[in-house]
Amino acid sequence: MEGLADPFGDRVVNEIPPPPVLPLDEGILYPSSDSKTPDWIAVRDHLAAEGTISKEHFVKMLHDATDIFKEEPNLIQFPEPLVMVGDIHGQLYDLIHLIEKAGDPSxxxxxxxxxxxxRGIFGVEVIIFMISMKLNFPDSFAMLRGNHECRNMTDHFTFRQEVIEKYDEEVYDLIMEMFDALPICGLADKKYFITHGGISPELKKISKINKIDRFLEIPMDGIMCDLMWADPIDEKEAKKYDFIENKERDCSFYFGRKPAKKLIDDNNLMTIVRAHQVQVDGYKMHRWDGPSSFPYVITIFSAPNYCDYYSNKGSVLILEDGNVSIKQFDDSEHPYHLPDRIDIFTWSMPFLIEKVVQMMKSVYTKWQEDEPSDGEDFKSATDLKERAEKIKGKVKAFARVQKMYKTLTEESELILKLKGMVPDGKIPRGLLLEGRPAIKDAIMEFKRAKELDKQNEMRPKKKREARVIRS
Ligand SMILES: [Mn+2]
Incomplete structure (x- = not known):
C-alpha cells in the first residue's frame, strides 16, 4: 500500500513509514468470494499503520456484525479454554499487542x-478491528456489552465526536444499533459467570438473564443497568453490607460478600468475572474470606497505562484445564495525537500570539517613554496623569496576556498532560498565570488527578428515555 506523498522530502522521522494514502483496497479487505469475511490480519496491519477503511466497507461490516450479534442469546455459554478480556477503551495498539500475547483468534x-x-483516541479502529475478528470467528470470539457501549456515554465522552470526525453521524448511529445488539453476559465452563460490571439484587437465577429485552439503550436502573454498572465493595466492608448505593457511579450498587455468595451457591458457580474498574496490576482478586480463599469476584482490566496516564498493567484471565491464570502485559507505543485531534497550526497559535503580544507591548512601552514630560505640552498635569495611568493599565494587561501565552508555550508539554486529565479539557486561567510551579503541582498531585478523573467513573447526569426492565 502506497504511503502518503512526501513532496519536499522533509519527513523528520524516516524510519516510521508514512500512513497509507487510500482506504484498504476491496480486493485486500475481502480476498475470498465470501464477501462477509474480511481479512482480519490485513485490517489489523492497515489500521496499525494508521490507514483507514472506506465508509462503504465499514457500514457493510457493521451490518454483517450486527446480524450476528442479534442472533446471540443474552447469556453466552463458553467451553474452556477461554481468554477473558476487560476494558479496552480505544487503545488499539494495546489491543493488537494483547491478541498477539493471548493467542491467535483462529x-x-x-x-x-x-x-x-x-477515552482512548482509537475507538473507531478498535471497533473495526474487533468486528473484523468477530466476522471471521463468530462462534469463538465473543463481545459483551459494557456501560460505555451506549449513546449516553459515547455522547458524554469522546467516542461520538471521534466517529463524526472520522466518518459521520450515520456511521455513529449504525455503531449504536450494533451496541444495542451486543449480548450482555457469559457463562464459562458452567462455573464462571461473566459480566461487565457486577450482580443485581434482581438477579437470582443466571438462566433468567435470557428473559431480559436487551435491545435498547442501557436503562438507568434495574437488572441490565446493574450487570453493566455495579462494583464489588471494598475488601474491608464486603462482609458488612449486601447492596449499598453506588455513589461513585451515581447509579446501581456496590455488592458485598453475602449476595455474591448466594448467587454463586444458588447457581453452582465458582466465581464472578468482571471488568469495569482500572487496577494497578491489571486484575484484582476479591478474596472476601481471607487471603488464601478463592475469590468471589475477579476484576480484569485490559487497557495498560489507561488514558496514557495511570501506569497500570493490563491483564487477561485464562481458563484452561479447570484452572484460571492471569497474563499481564505492559502498554505499547502508539502514534501521538494532539488533544482533541487539533492540528499543528492551531496548536502553534499560542507561540505566534506570544510574539505578537511581545511586539505590541514593546511598542506601547516605547510610546510611554516618548511621552512628553510636564511643561512641554498644553495638557494639564491631571490630564497627563490620567493618560499615564491608562497606558500603565494597558501595559499591565499586555503583560498578563503575555505571561499566559508564555506559560502556554514554555509549558506546552505539561499543559497537554494536564488537559488530558481535566475532563472538559479546559484549564483554569489562574493556573496559566501562575506558571510552571502551579502546573507541575497540579500534575504531580496524584490525589488531585484521581479526584479529577473520578467524575468520569460516574454515569452522566443527562437523562435519557429508558425503559426499566424487571425480570
Ligand atoms: Mn465500565
Missing part, C-alpha cells in the same frame, strides 16, 4: 467484557 476462544470505546 485458535483461541475469546470473550471481551465490554468498554471498547471512549
Amino acid at each position: 485458535k483461541t476462544n475469546y470473550v471481551f467484557m465490554g468498554d471498547y470505546v471512549d
Whole structure:
C-alpha cells in the first residue's frame, strides 16, 4: 500500500513509514468470494499503520456484525479454554499487542467484557478491528456489552465526536444499533459467570438473564443497568453490607460478600468475572474470606497505562484445564495525537500570539517613554496623569496576556498532560498565570488527578428515555 506523498522530502522521522494514502483496497479487505469475511490480519496491519477503511466497507461490516450479534442469546455459554478480556477503551495498539500475547483468534476462544470505546483516541479502529475478528470467528470470539457501549456515554465522552470526525453521524448511529445488539453476559465452563460490571439484587437465577429485552439503550436502573454498572465493595466492608448505593457511579450498587455468595451457591458457580474498574496490576482478586480463599469476584482490566496516564498493567484471565491464570502485559507505543485531534497550526497559535503580544507591548512601552514630560505640552498635569495611568493599565494587561501565552508555550508539554486529565479539557486561567510551579503541582498531585478523573467513573447526569426492565 502506497504511503502518503512526501513532496519536499522533509519527513523528520524516516524510519516510521508514512500512513497509507487510500482506504484498504476491496480486493485486500475481502480476498475470498465470501464477501462477509474480511481479512482480519490485513485490517489489523492497515489500521496499525494508521490507514483507514472506506465508509462503504465499514457500514457493510457493521451490518454483517450486527446480524450476528442479534442472533446471540443474552447469556453466552463458553467451553474452556477461554481468554477473558476487560476494558479496552480505544487503545488499539494495546489491543493488537494483547491478541498477539493471548493467542491467535483462529485458535483461541475469546470473550471481551465490554468498554471498547471512549477515552482512548482509537475507538473507531478498535471497533473495526474487533468486528473484523468477530466476522471471521463468530462462534469463538465473543463481545459483551459494557456501560460505555451506549449513546449516553459515547455522547458524554469522546467516542461520538471521534466517529463524526472520522466518518459521520450515520456511521455513529449504525455503531449504536450494533451496541444495542451486543449480548450482555457469559457463562464459562458452567462455573464462571461473566459480566461487565457486577450482580443485581434482581438477579437470582443466571438462566433468567435470557428473559431480559436487551435491545435498547442501557436503562438507568434495574437488572441490565446493574450487570453493566455495579462494583464489588471494598475488601474491608464486603462482609458488612449486601447492596449499598453506588455513589461513585451515581447509579446501581456496590455488592458485598453475602449476595455474591448466594448467587454463586444458588447457581453452582465458582466465581464472578468482571471488568469495569482500572487496577494497578491489571486484575484484582476479591478474596472476601481471607487471603488464601478463592475469590468471589475477579476484576480484569485490559487497557495498560489507561488514558496514557495511570501506569497500570493490563491483564487477561485464562481458563484452561479447570484452572484460571492471569497474563499481564505492559502498554505499547502508539502514534501521538494532539488533544482533541487539533492540528499543528492551531496548536502553534499560542507561540505566534506570544510574539505578537511581545511586539505590541514593546511598542506601547516605547510610546510611554516618548511621552512628553510636564511643561512641554498644553495638557494639564491631571490630564497627563490620567493618560499615564491608562497606558500603565494597558501595559499591565499586555503583560498578563503575555505571561499566559508564555506559560502556554514554555509549558506546552505539561499543559497537554494536564488537559488530558481535566475532563472538559479546559484549564483554569489562574493556573496559566501562575506558571510552571502551579502546573507541575497540579500534575504531580496524584490525589488531585484521581479526584479529577473520578467524575468520569460516574454515569452522566443527562437523562435519557429508558425503559426499566424487571425480570
Ligand atoms: Mn465500565
